[in-house]
Amino acid sequence: MITRTVPDIVVGRLPRYLQALEHMYREGIKTTSSQELGEAIGISAAQIRKDLSQFGEFGKQGTGYSVAFLVEQLQSILKLTRIWDLALVGMGDLGNALARYQGFAEHGFRITAAFDNDPEKIGKEVAGLIIQDSREMKRIIPSLGIKIAMLTVPASVAQMVAEELVDAGIRAILNYAPISLNLPDDIHVENIDPIIKLQHMTYYLD
Amino acid sequence: MITRTVPDIVVGRLPRYLQALEHMYREGIKTTSSQELGEAIGISAAQIRKDLSQFGEFGKQGTGYSVAFLVEQLQSILKLTRIWDLALVGMGDLGNALARYQGFAEHGFRITAAFDNDPEKIGKEVAGLIIQDSREMKRIIPSLGIKIAMLTVPASVAQMVAEELVDAGIRAILNYAPISLNLPDDIHVENIDPIIKLQHMTYYLD
């Protein structure tokens, strides 16, 4: 039996489908079509059908997709039927804002540990979390089984801290530092950098 | 004379090249090659050469690229040789963290106006900015010539506020709200949503 590898670009669209479908679900919409979903998020209907067909046959000819069923399927595909623990590393303004953001918990992500290297911050509480010494990451992260980290440290130390995280067993990093991380190929990194996004947009402005 | 349109995917990589090159510049590196730059950011050398060739011939055979010159060229291509004014809309935790972030100013982006609709927040100062009533956006944004907005309002009002911004003359929106905005085709939108990124990564974890 051959297990076809799904292109990463397809995987990257699934969360957007899920977001739109959850919104429909909250609105009480029971059924949708690839057409309607596509219009909601600006993607062609054929694209959506093709993407979903990589994982199974979720629709019904003539009627489309059950919103609730497709939400379930996407959650299952994306492994969202469990709670994911997160480590938050770097408790500056951004780290603090993320600690307080309710969206993580609402989507099954639980910030379980927060770290900083500043003695002034260590021991302080933010949103129910006690900030811990980043020198303890190697011990605490494996003991809590945390696999995902959000990195909100200054660019100057981001590479070093990222390596420590990998050493502590982290497999995926959401990188807020404005620098490219160089890590082993089996570590998944996603970057969030507003400057990069703004510079992309200015190209089109005058 | 035909002006070839550069693919958006190429434009999107230019800021990453620029980021790495500015880093090299600060490190005192005078010259680099497509090979070296590619290794720094995990992109093939051929890709970088092809991308740059869309805009001109910036390298020298045998020696590679002058870091300072290529930084200048990329800044020029991306229209970064001027200050861009930004409107910050929504002064919750995230809006506050962005208001205090030094990175914008360091890269030629100046947050010139901050808005919220909460009477408790209006008139307060954050990082040298007075928070203004969002009902004033239509008047203030054109008067300051602001073309770019960062949207950090709750998802429930994001679409409505985005439409008001477009109405006020905004041409590009950096959208932090966890929702797809539906706006005219000539408005550039970039989304920053940590949940979407995390859900992308969980696919690969177990």
Added chain:
DNA sequence: TACTGTGAAGTAGTTCACAGCT
């Protein structure tokens, strides 16, 4: 020698268009 810039080749991604089902 060491690199760029670039056609050509190769690979990946998207859209078309329609059979088939409800």
Added chain:
DNA sequence: AGCTGTGAACTACTTCACAGTA
């Protein structure tokens, strides 16, 4: 009648490989 799922066609993107040049 209305929609999905999917091969086939098409388009876009990336890599190869090498002529050209400092």
